[in-house]
Amino acid sequence: MNLAAEAHQASGVAGAAWLLLVLPAVGAAVLLLGGRRTDKWGHLLGSGTVIAAFVYGVILFFDTKSLPAEGRVANLHVFDWISVNSLDVEFGLRIDPLSLTFVLLITGVGSLIHIYSIGYMSDDRDRRRFFAYLNLFVSAMLLLVLGNSFVTLYFGWEGVGLASYLLIGWYQGKNFAATAAKKAFLMNRVGDVGLALAIFLMFKNIGSTQYDVVFAEIGKQSTGVVVAIGILLLLGACGKSGQFPLQAWLPDAMAGPTPVSALIHAATMVTAGVYLIARSSPLYSLPQAEDARFVVMIIGAVTLVIGCIIGCAYDDFKKVLAYSTVSQIGYMILAVGLGPAGYALGILHLLTHGFFKAGLFLGAGSVMHGMNDEGDIRRLGGLARKMPITFVTWTLGYLALIGFPFLSGYFSKDAIIAAAFGAHGTRGWVFGGIALLGAGLTAFYMTRLLILVFLGKPRWENLKSEDGRAYHPHESGPTMTIPMIILAVGSVAGGAILSGLLPAWLEPSVGELVETHGPLNHTVVSILTVGISLIGAAIAFAIFGRREQPVTRPQRVSFPVRAARADLYGNHLNEALFSRPGVWLTRFLVFVDNRGVDGLVNGIAAGLGGSSGRLRRLQTGFVRSYALSMLGGSILVIAALLMVRFA
Amino acid sequence: MTSGTGSWLLAALLLVPLVGAAVVTALRGNDHTAKLAALAFSVVEFALAIASWVNFKPDGARLQQAFSFDWIPAFGVHISFAVDGIALVMIAVIGLLVPLVIGAGWADKLPEGRTKGGFFGLILLEQALTVGVFAATDVFLFYVLFEIMLIPMYFLIGSYGGARRQYAAVKFFLYSFLGGLIMLASVIGCYVMAGDELGKGTFDWATLVRVVHDAPLGTQIWLFLGFFIAFAVKAPLVPLHTWLPDATAEAPIGVAVLLVGILDKVGTFGFLRYLLPMFPAASKELAPLVLVLAVIGVIYGSLLATGQRDMKRFLAYVSIAHFGFIALGIFAFSSQSLTGSVTYMINHSIATGMLILVVGMVISRGGSTRVADYGGMAKLTPVLAAMLLIAGLSSMSLPGTNSFISEFLVLIGSFPNAPVYTIIATVGMVLAALYVLWLYQRIMQGPVRGDALIGAGGGPGTAIAPELGAKKAIADLNTREKAVLAPLLLLIVALGLFPKPVLDVVTPTVNATMCEAQLVDPVQSAEERPQCQ
């Protein structure tokens, strides 16, 4: 499957695709350089540029759609970026169905969340800067998906990392926010190293980093190279998408404002890993890449389970959603790991997930907005009556997520589960089983959320928030509710529409969707899934719905719960393996540098000085000792001379 | 003899700062006029540098704008200068940095009895000498300037520096001087060798390259080591680096910029201009040694940076890590890595230069160099915070900043020839993020804290923003400071997005160097491969 051949030079509408990057970038630049002057209209400019980008994206989409399938991959050369002899990295864009899909997702959800933020951030004195960062993010994310080489992708890749760093650390007056931001950036960098090394390997073996060249040549490479590249790319994907073993940063990232969590840490950025693997489908589809694909599937499966388990134990509204995100991305990674059978499904789930997870987050934001930023679900409850719109939209998102029949999750997730069963041999059973189990757990923890937040008694009534205010829950304003409604609609209908169109549309980018026929056919799988989900939900009801819940989390709990509350000890592991040894090593090296290396230097100096101080004592001032030293010297010299001559 | 109009440009480049130094020193009675004069001269110098860049023909001769006079006929020593692509860009960077340094030091308080005139005079003198070092094409002349260069710097550190300035100045001088003397042995060795070959000794670089570079390996290795030690001290490679933290910590900010941004580059420049072309065999033979030192430098410098309590020492160790990358690129022997190293030299001057200047502005506000004395400063000085972050991002070589181009080139170019070293060095990327964000968090983020910002009692004092409890009115960047940082900021972004102008100038020289060093690219592109004549 050679995708390179068809790439033709972009022209017409596509010729202006650079606008997609420039519009939000300009917005960001103006807002950042303009300073306080732009406070009044900053948020409008920010949102405006993104909406403009969205509009252009839509036009571009239909323009491309009008082309015949094989003509839908366009290449836009913007300028020569890094060019040294044999290394030639052009700054170019690749406009094809895959990137366009993401463009629409990013700019679409992006626009909604910009609008939402206008209301959400209304009382922040730096709202302008917030919008600047959001624009920066959108621009970088678009570069990530539009770039036509792995280096441009890397550019966007780290660009979104920076944006997410800035936004997670938005409340930088608070230490935990700053730390969370730093953690996110560092763990991403670990992934980036993998990506970078993959790029180096490509240059070494193929001599280029442009998609078309690489994909054209990769087939000729040895298994070792292909697998290495595949796994290194996966490492990058794990960093960005919060996959095992680099998942720990994503929950902490919830320290940022809720719109950020919705846009970056649910809908778009964290799915970049899925994009990367789907984009590299020509590589992963190779027969040499078998092992790489297997590793991808394992990572996906492991992550989705971890995500679910931890999600069941958390009491923080947003963190539960975050772990839900982790596990859902696990599904996507699992899907793209399946190869040709899964790329399209992964992307499909990515899109639907983008809708409902963004909606869920916005709902959470709206709840916290009305509840003095209270995020502990044990202090919430019975909010359904207080904020009906939020409740309804959130519930729709919830149903979509747990795969309620004919909502979007039902089409995307079930398809992935079915495809997982489709993997040949025992793998099918294993991965299918895991995916199925995940569905049950998902239903469980989401239902728990629903109950604890919206149903049951209002536990907050006789409580006060940290800043000592009483809670007066209220529905949010239109700028916040409208995006929620739109997303809700999307999460209801999205799956039904997309599942039909997407595979065909993506074909030019990821190849056609291979129908796999596992031991269980599709209907059986979906019945199973729905059944398991219902069971999960029922259990949740049984535990949380009927009994009154304490306001503080119970401490005497079984080991599994404790483990889950401790992120299954993921952070402890990082602590033990990296941070603490790192600190020790640093202390040790500082010591070595001061005492050892520099000590040696100063030691030599001191040694010279000391010996000098001692030797000068030989200059006693007595003539006779001088004469003695002369005589000694003379004897030595003469003896030496005679020895040289005669010995 | 001279060749073309360029020669006059180069001559002017050498003379203007010299004259400037004399004039400014003469004017030291009146600080204000002295400052203005210094600024004027440095700006003229910068204009000249640009002009000589424009005049330079990338696809032209190996050495351009050349001129030469006899100096000591008895030894065939000439005063001959010329520039190639590498020297050209370095001279341009010097031209850029000096006005900014002068601008940054505009309002600094000098120690008792020191004058701005003397200070800026020395800086201009240093500039003239460094330009000379980069442009010299006579090895003897190069050595002479290489050593002379120490003296103004010695006085800059020793007379205008901090508490332990004497120790730092002497340490700096002795380290470099010893290195230089060892190099002298090799210089003489080459001269003698040329004498045996040609009957009459010469110091002309081009001739020496021809003569020395097919000498027996054993000889080459000794000569190589002589040069190498001198250069390794200058561009501090672990374990010869310990003078840099002291020097940087004690030097005034502007001087620290010159030290790290320009002086140290002489070492890496020497690798490129002298080691590779003159001792190809030895370079290949000893490359593993240098690579090991380079990689150690990357990791070691990064880790130590995170372990520092003093901001200026932190900067020194950051640079040590960066010099590790540069050395790695040079001794990985591919045109990409070499080009990467050269651009790294420039970008490091710009990025770290900016970082140092910004830190200097932090220090001038807080009055302390200890990291622990700061915290949450972003609330008080958002613009300053942004500048620190941007400079930091550039020195962790984030894509979109100038440093990314060079680090990427170094690594991708080094990978084919030295995969293991490259992989280890890539870990440095993570550590770089670690130390930059560590510093930013400590100084800028979190609640406002630290003796430098809040009264030692910790209680909130009178402040521009009392609700933040800052001790004294800590103002954000003023116009002068913004003006100083703006050009660097611009370059960081511009060169990050569009490095072509620099690459086009550097690459031909790098290719020529590759040819002289008898190296071939590990990754050759089918159509255009550089031709050696």
Add this chain to the structure above:
Amino acid sequence: MTPTYYLLLSALLFTIGAVGVLVRRNAIVVFMCVELMLNAVNLSLVTFARINGSLSGQIMAFFVMVVAAAEVVIGLAIIMSIFRTRRTASVDDSNLLKY
């Protein structure tokens, strides 16, 4: 008897003189030991003149004597001045200059 003995004798005298310089304190005596060394040299000069059968060695001996005389003049002058200052001629007493 062969002239070699004279050479040995002169070597012996020279050594005695050298050792004397090392062990004696009185400046005058030290100086005398130096004179002894010079005269030891004279002896060997003469002996060599004999061995080589040329006169120049003996003439040189005269030169040496003259020079020695001159040295005496200067030396005594210096030692005297020291003695008049310190009321002692011990070379060990004058060690202000050291280290």
Add this chain to the structure above:
Amino acid sequence: MSVISSVLLLAQEQAPLPVPSDTKVQAPSLGAVWPVLIVLGAACLGVLLEALLPRHLRWSTQVVLSLLAVVGAGIALVAYVSDAPAAGELAMKGTLAIDRPGLFLWGTLLALALGAVLLIADRSVEPGGAFVASAAIRPGTLQDRAQVTSTGMQTEVFPLTLFALGGMMTFCVANDLLTMFVALEVLSLPLYLMCGLARRRRLLSQESAVKYFLLGAFASAFFLYGVALLYGYAGSVRLSDISSAAAGTDRSDTLLFAGMGLLVIGLLFKASVGPFHTWTPDVYQGAPTPVTAFMAACTKVAAFGGILRVLQVAFESTQWEWRGVLWGVAIVSMVIGAVLGLTQTDVKRMIAYSSVAHAGFLLIGSIALTEKGLSGTLFYLLTYGFTTLAAFGVISLVRDSSGEATHLSQWAGLAKRSPLLAGVFTFLLLALAGIPLTSGFVGKFVVFEAAIADGMAPLVVVALIASAVAAFFYLRVIVLMYFSEPAADGPTVTVPGAFTTAAITLGVLVTLLLGLAPAFALDWAGSGAFAIH
């Protein structure tokens, strides 16, 4: 007693020496020896004047006479050089070999002596000059306290200087060992006396005289014994005869090498090469500074002139036996000088140890028995002489109530008191350290170049490291002068009169000139080899 030495000197000039039959008898050419005759003649005249003139006229007369003598000798030298045979010629029945190196040394000696005489003659720094009014006065007595402030002066110093100078000039060109011995005494005896003639700190001065005298006599005994043994070996003391004897090896080498050893030791003592340097620090410190300057500059020149001639003419053929030993001596000397210099607290002692280190460097050049070695060493002598002369001139200016303030602690912050003096002294120290653009660097360069060309690279590396170590104590003084705060009761810097100014200016100018444009001097130094007859 000066009369005696003059008599003795005349004696040696007509000394008929048995001329070996095989050499052709030459026409006695006085033209060649005029310079020596003028100097010695003037010396004798000076002695007479001392006897005849009234006290108040002596100083002026003697000064004029000495200056005239030196200048006249210089003119005579120039006049002769213009038409001197390139190969050199013998004079005084072959006792003197007037050849190019000899003439170069003469020129150097005369030029240095001019400066020294100026320093000696100076009365501005101290009323009545640096010399005691009457050596007969006992130190510590009332008259002594009176003479300190009196304007009287022991004007015999001038004829003594001339005698010493004459001796040195003869020493450089002596063609046989006896002449060399006599010349050695003629240059030493006056110096012994001059050391004891300080006006202040007379105890130290007299002590230095005693030490110098006793050790000098001791050393000359060694020298003489060496002469005797060599006479026994070769049957002649003519240098050329010794070398021809050494070439044909039927004699006992014991005599040869024992004799050579003793002879060289005598010479090394004069040149204050370690381990025969022990007298140097004490005498340099105790002697009146002008005399120290004269000794440090001229004696070194003369001594190394002798060493060069002896090694190159007499022992050239046996160099492979003795070279290794002198390697060792050179190393010992450099190490002693560099290391012991580190902890000196007295400027004059410090310069003394530096002179020991420099003696080591000079020895390196001297044992490279090539034209380059010869010319290099000659040039080095020239540069070193002027630099050290000027240095002592400067030292004589820094004074407090009790005379010269030579303790280093008193030099703290001198740059603030007198920038000019500090600048000049810094320049001279840098020259001693061998920083480029000073004569010191060129000197080191030519010597090391010769050594490496003659296959002594390891020795050169040791030398380079030694000079790096030595650089530390020069730097220490600079640090003191510039970077430390002046002591409250610090010394004052007297404004020098015309004489001292002239001497210092001469030294500094030559140091600078030979640093910037050494070409012409190098040509002179390299204009010819020793005459071998």
